[in-house]
Amino acid sequence: MKNLAVIYDELHIKHKPPFSHAERPERISSVIDFLKEKKFFENVDLIKPVEASRENILAVHSSAHLDFVVDSIKGGKTLLDGGDTYVVKDSLVPALLSAGSVIKAVDLVMDNSYNSIFSLMRPPGHHAESSKPMGFCIFNNIAIGAKYALDKYNLDRIAIVDWDVHHGNGTQEIFYNSSRVYFISLHHYPFYPGTGAEGERGNGEGSGYTLNFPLPAGTTGKTYLEIFNNKITKVLNDYDPWLLFISAGFDAHKDDPLANMELTEKDFTEMTKVVKDFADKKNIKIISVLEGGYNLDALSASVYAHLKVLNE
Numbered sequence: 001m002k003n004l005a006v007i008y009d010e011l012h013i014k015h016k017p018p019f020s021h022a023e024r025p026e027r028i029s030s031v032i033d034f035l036k037e038k039k040f041f042e043n044v045d046l047i048k049p050v051e052a053s054r055e056n057i058l059a060v061h062s063s064a065h066l067d068f069v070v071d072s073i074k075g076g077k078t079l080l081d082g083g084d085t086y087v088v089k090d091s092l093v094p095a096l097l098s099a100g101s102v103i104k105a106v107d108l109v110m111d112n113s114y115n116s117i118f119s120l121m122r123p124p125g126h127h128a129e130s131s132k133p134m135g136f137c138i139f140n141n142i143a144i145g146a147k148y149a150l151d152k153y154n155l156d157r158i159a160i161v162d163w164d165v166h167h168g169n170g171t172q173e174i175f176y177n178s179s180r181v182y183f184i185s186l187h188h189y190p191f192y193p194g195t196g197a198e199g200e201r202g203n204g205e206g207s208g209y210t211l212n213f214p215l216p217a218g219t220t221g222k223t224y225l226e227i228f229n230n231k232i233t234k235v236l237n238d239y240d241p242w243l244l245f246i247s248a249g250f251d252a253h254k255d256d257p258l259a260n261m262e263l264t265e266k267d268f269t270e271m272t273k274v275v276k277d278f279a280d281k282k283n284i285k286i287i288s289v290l291e292g293g294y295n296l297d298a299l300s301a302s303v304y305a306h307l308k309v310l311n312e
């Protein structure tokens with residue numbers, strides 16, 4: 001078994017904004033160039049994703065959602081919402097590959113090929129709800145992968161840790177009634193998308209299986225690490241997941257243009273260490289999925305910091 005693989009496909013560039021937009025192909029191209037410059041792929045495999053199937057998408061999203069996306073693209077529409085979430089004529093394949101990269105990651109960790117996998121794909125996913133594309137996100141990639149893992153491998157419990165600076169409203173909504181997915185999010189609050197208050201703890205069978213850490217602007221890595229060390233590790237220990245996902249956005253970095261947190265790449269190293277130590281101790285796998293991160297230099301350095309720990 002190898003330590004780490006990165007899933008990537010240059011087809012992601014086909015999802016290109018029709019107007020000036022922070023979620024652009026250079027986000028990923030600059031990361032892959034940076035990793036190659038660091039000779040990171042000398043001992044880490046670079047793997048192509050598969051396209052998520054209609055069945056994979058519909059396990060999480062409504063058929064109205066999928067039809068709306070496909071029809072909008074076919075019809076030449078450029079926006080799926082009021083202004084955030086764009087599409088162009090070639091967006092469908094990158095969107096299906098983004099979701100499919102998490103499916104591929106699940107198969108690769110479940111057959112013991114790798115300890116950890118990082119999906120370096122876009123568009124991101126964690127804002128997409130079961131019936132609504134939202135916040136630059138067309139399909140909820142991590143939710144589609146987690147649902148696939150639950151169904152295909154019959155896993156009892158999956159944990160998702162979302163440290164993107166924005167609340168992962170879509171992932172929360174999709175698993176809000178389920179005890180088989182424990183969703184944990186740290187995020188700027190109040191802030192886009194508006195959800196993620198402390199009182200949102202799940203519903204019905206899912207009651208107690210959602211945990212939000214709303215944080216004020218200006219929060220530093222010290223606070224994040226205290227939460228990881230004192231609270232998240234305890235929750236994870238008690239829940240005892242069979243597989244651990246990270247919604248890895250890097251927009252809480254101090255240089256990010258869309259948010260106002262104060263993290264550095266060193267903080268992403270430390271947060272990754274906490275999660276990796278837990279996974280190693282429990283002998284479970286990590287699937288990390290790129291979400292946000294909009295300063296190209298900060299994003300490259302932060303992804304590199306994250307991957308170095310996953311490769312240890």
Ligand SMILES: [Zn+2]
Nearest residue numbers: 164165166292
């Ligand atoms: Zn974000």
